[in-house]
Amino acid sequence: WLRRCTHYLFIVVVAVNSTLLTINAGDYIFYTDWAWTSYTVFSISQTLMLIVGATYYLTFTGVPGTATYYALIMTVYTWVAKAAWFSLGYPYDFIVTPVWLPSAMLLDLVYWATKKNKHSLILFGGVLVGMSLPLFNMVNLITVADPLEMAFKYPRPTLPPYMTPIEPQVGKFYNSPVALGAGTGAVLGCTFAALGCKLNTW
Numbered sequence: 208w209l210r211r212c213t214h215y216l217f218i219v220v221v222a223v224n225s226t227l228l229t230i231n232a233g234d235y236i237f238y239t240d241w242a243w244t245s246y247t248v249f250s251i252s253q254t255l256m257l258i259v260g261a262t263y264y265l266t267f268t269g270v271p272g273t274a275t276y277y278a279l280i281m282t283v284y285t286w287v288a289k290a291a292w293f294s295l296g297y298p299y300d301f302i303v304t305p306v307w308l309p310s311a312m313l314l315d316l317v318y319w320a321t322k323k324n325k326h327s328l329i330l331f332g333g334v335l336v337g338m339s340l341p342l343f344n345m346v347n348l349i350t351v352a353d354p355l356e357m358a359f360k361y362p363r364p365t366l367p368p369y370m371t372p373i374e375p376q377v378g379k380f381y382n383s384p385v386a387l388g389a390g391t392g393a394v395l396g397c398t399f400a401a402l403g404c405k406l407n408t409w
Contacts, residue, residue, distance in 0.1 A: 214267055217406070218260065218277070223284065246348060250341040250388035255399045257281065257307050258336045261314055262328065262403025271319035278311035306343040310336045329400040337396030341388030 260281075261274035282305040313335040314328070321327035 217263060218280070246344070246384040247341075247388045247391075250344045250384065251391050251395065253307070253344065254310075254337050254340045254388070254392040255395055257310060257340065258314070258333060258396050259399040259403045259406075261311050261336075262332070262400045263406050265314065265318055265328070266325060266404050266407050269323060271315045271323075274311040274314040274318070275308060278305070278307035281307050304343075304346045306340065306347055309343055310340045313339060325404050329397055329404060333397030333400035334393045336400075337392030337394070338389040341385045341392060344388075345385060 257278060261277045264277045265271070265274045267273075314332045317332040317335060318324075318328050321331070
């Protein structure tokens with residue numbers, strides 16, 4: 208009984224938090240002030256939220272395909288949240304694309320192809336999700352119509368000193384948000400995939 212309740216609670220909590228991260232990942236304030244920095248940070252955070260929940264759900268049921276189902280839950284949650292915020296007048300003028308689905312499909316594929324081997328799921332699945340999601344997340348950024356126009360249309364208070372934007376250094380590695388997000392996500396993805404598996408054995 209306790210395990211079943213914990214399972215459903217975990218699914219709801221992780222999916223809701225993933226939705227909130229996605230809302231902020233496309234926020235015009237973050238984008239205009241932080242540009243690539245915010246994109247990289249939110250790509251990594253979404254990767255980790257997806258992989259820990261999807262791995263937990265996948266190993267809990269033991270059925271390949273449930274990771275994709277979990278990603279679908281996250282997508283629907285985000286669509287509902289975006290519609291609600293937009294109806295309240297929040298300045299969103301872009302589409303939320305189902306960026307988690309392809310990465311979750313890779314996770315399911317690894318689990319199925321390795322005959323439900325958890326160690327392969329952690330290693331290969333973690334790397335594949337970590338490297339793929341920042342790439343798919345770029346589609347979200349492309350759908351932002353005109354971030355600067357949005358910033359001027361909806362002015363905000365001056366940022367405090369500790370939030371002063373960092374100017375990107377052209378030509379540096381960290382100016383490539385997909386590369387940085389994919390590299391970091393590939394490493395951390397394995398750790399969080401292991402956490403998702405461990406949550407089924409506590």
